[in-house]
Amino acid sequence: EVQLVESGGGLVKPGGSLRLSCAASGFTFSTYSMDWVRQAPGKGLEWVSSISSTSSYMFYADSVKGRFTISRDNAKNSLFLQMNSLRDEDTAVYYCARESSGANWYFDLWGRGTLVTVSS
């Protein structure tokens, strides 16, 4: 089955760190660019970060630049998001999303998300 499964969310204090993982299955993970998208409680979707298929390119939203690091392990079909210096406003459900193949710019596969709560 083609799917993405996120893990690693939880409760963390402001200033703390957390590492999210996304396990991919059912498709050739190494050929797709991957992204993290988040959604604060009761709010809209916010793009967080992208990584190209070979990790050659990484992009970040201004709101997380310098604090979050995206990475991947193609041998293990896994995507990661290292989150440091967490703030209250980082509280959200974090979704792993696959970018469509080719020169396309949309997300054709999403995980169910993992909740990150930043609170003292």
Place this chain on the structure above:
Amino acid sequence: QSALTQPRSVSGSPGQSVTISCTGTSSDVGGYNYVSWYQQHPGKAPKLIIYDVSKRPSGVPDRFSGSKSGNTASLTISGLQAEDETDYYCCSYAGTYPYVFGTGTKVTVL
């Protein structure tokens, strides 16, 4: 990196049509034909329903359609059904960043 502007809510009776607008700038919506739309039911992951402004993925009913004029994209739901009542988000390629989402619209079926 400002979010694209969508109406907070739209509503219509079953069988009617509703249109959701998505307004950006020449750096995102107006600059590329890479607008996508996502449907999100409460507590669920978003689902792609339109890509490249007006294309529908396999399995998406043809009552969902997309268009664009200048810096504004639109999603039209024709023949509104009860199961269409949920949240919808637009998204555009934005070059450097490279994605920006809309503020989201709740569709209510009266």
